Amino acid sequence: xxxxxxxxxxxxxxxxxxxxxxxxxxxxxxxxxxxxxxxxxxxxxxxxxxxxxxxxxxxxxxxxxxxxxxxxxxxxxxxxxxxxxxxxxxxxxxxxxxxxxxxxxxxxxxxxxxxxxxxxxxxxxxxxxxxxxxxxxxxxxxxxxxxxxxxxxxxxxxxxxxxxxxxxxxxxxxxxxxxxxxxxxxxxxxxxxxxxxxxxxxxxxxxxxxxxxxxxxxxxxxxxxxxxxxxxxxxxxxxxxxxxxxxxxxxxxxxxxxxxxxxxxxxxxxxxxxxxxxxxxxxxxxxxxxxxxxxxxxxxxxxxxxxxxxxxxxxxxxxxxxxxxxxxxxxxxxxxxxxxxxxxxxxxxx
Numbered sequence: 273x274x275x276x277x278x279x280x281x282x283x284x285x286x287x288x289x290x291x292x293x294x295x296x297x298x299x300x301x302x303x304x305x306x307x308x309x310x311x312x313x314x315x316x317x318x319x320x321x322x323x324x325x326x327x328x329x330x331x332x333x334x335x336x337x338x339x340x341x342x343x344x345x346x347x348x349x350x351x352x353x354x355x356x357x358x359x360x361x362x363x364x365x366x367x368x369x370x371x372x373x374x375x376x377x378x379x380x381x382x383x384x385x386x387x388x389x390x391x392x393x394x395x396x397x398x399x400x401x402x403x404x405x406x407x408x409x410x411x412x413x414x415x416x417x418x419x420x421x422x423x424x425x426x427x428x429x430x431x432x433x434x435x436x437x438x439x440x441x442x443x444x445x446x447x448x449x450x451x452x453x454x455x456x457x458x459x460x461x462x463x464x465x466x467x468x469x470x471x472x473x474x475x476x477x478x479x480x481x482x483x484x485x486x487x488x489x490x491x492x493x494x495x496x497x498x499x500x501x502x503x504x505x506x507x508x509x510x511x512x513x514x515x516x517x518x519x520x521x522x523x524x525x526x527x528x529x530x531x532x533x534x535x536x537x538x539x540x541x542x543x544x545x546x547x548x549x550x551x552x553x554x555x556x557x558x559x560x561x562x563x564x565x566x567x568x569x570x571x572x573x574x575x576x577x578x579x580x581x582x583x584x585x586x587x588x589x590x591x592x593x594x595x596x597x598x599x600x601x602x603x604x605x606x607x608x609x610x611x612x613x614x615x616x617x618x619x620x621x622x
Contacts, residue, residue, distance in 0.1 A: 291371060291398035295364035297330040304331075311335045311347075329359030337368060344595050345376050346586075363392035367399045370406055379409030390419075397427035404432070409523055411458070411498060413439050438510075445506045453496070456482050461501040465529055473535040474499070474543070481544045498524040499543075518542050567608065570615045575601055 304315050319331040336351030352369040355362065367389035373382035386403035393399050404419035417439050420432045452459045452471060457478050459471060478499065502510065507528035511520045519527045519542045532539060571580050579600055586596035597603055603611060 291364070291367050291402060295330055295333055295362065297327065298334055298364075301327075301331050301334050305334045306338050309338075311338050311351075325358045326362075329355040329362055329365060331355075332358065333362070333365045333368065336365075336372075340368065340372055343593075345372060346595075348372055349376075361392060363389045363396065363399060366392065367396070367402050371402045374402070374405045374409055379406050382406035383410055383412075395426060397423040397429070400426070401429065401432055404435070408435070408439065413443055417443075438512075441510050445502070445510050446500065449500075454479055456496060458496050458498045459501070460498065462503075465501055465503060467533060470533055470535070471501075474501075474539075477535050477540050477543055481540075485544075500524055500526045502526065502528050504528045504530055563612075566616055567612050570612045571601060574611075574615070 301319070304319070305312055307315070313335075316331055316335055320328045322328070332351045332355035336348045336355060339345070339348035339351060349369075349372055352365055352372060355365040356369060359365065366385045370382040370384075370386035370389060373379065373385065383403070383406045386399065386406045389396070389399040390403050400419045400423035404416040404423065407413075407419060408416035417436055420436050423429065424432050424436075446460060449460045449462050452461070452475065454475050457475060459475055461471060478497075507513070507520075507526060511517075511522075511526055513520050518530075518538070519525060525543070527539075527542065535543075568580065571583065583596050583600040586600065587593060594604055597605070597608060601608070
């Protein structure tokens, strides 16, 4: 990583939507499988040994939900996949699995399972809401709005109405945009905003950065990254971002051109690090960046680059950040914060 530049931090404005309707048989199995707020794997194995496929599917679903709600996404994924093997036509399992895929950055696969859930339970507001999240995250905004409208017609939901309003602003602003794709990026733009040369520079910078980071971290995003260029006014109309923001990443990298006609060092930095912390003031954002950089410096200095890469790999495979920390550097958030503070005092007190 470049000295003095914070590591990328991804922030999404998508609601962390969790289906609310229980599956058939879930309540009866819950107390058998969930004990002391954890999954009892022995109880789960006993249920599986009975040979009742539908009951076993629901049991794995109960386990998956518990792991999902604790941020243990890798474990949740294995449980949901086991449930679907036993009962691929269970709409609750398909829907929760789709929600997990959206949460862990795999929306294109999520669409398949969300569509299955809607086919199996067409009057489920949960299934329609998750389908909308998957469609929006995979670049199908108009379809997402239709799914959300069907969902709130069945059950009003303020967060979904907010998304409908926001995506409506996006669609109105971007109705005349063109698109240019490379191997890893889709660039959306209005022709009059920028020159062809500028757009070529942006895509070349993005692809070069992608190659560097993929080599360093030995991992790549699962889906093509969408980048949208706006005039300043259109940027703030769509995002409602704080006035100081240079860009927003809400699953799509949204950039106000600010009169630029070439890729400056500052724009290159933004493209690389996906500006976030959009709810912070400028001073709060700078502090957050400094804390992030200090934490990465501490992990690299104490445990080495290999453990830092292992930590990122576990997050990329679906583990929550805290779970990945515990299994990699054996610290929770509070302990890590204390260790970073001690590290900074030792390194910089003189």
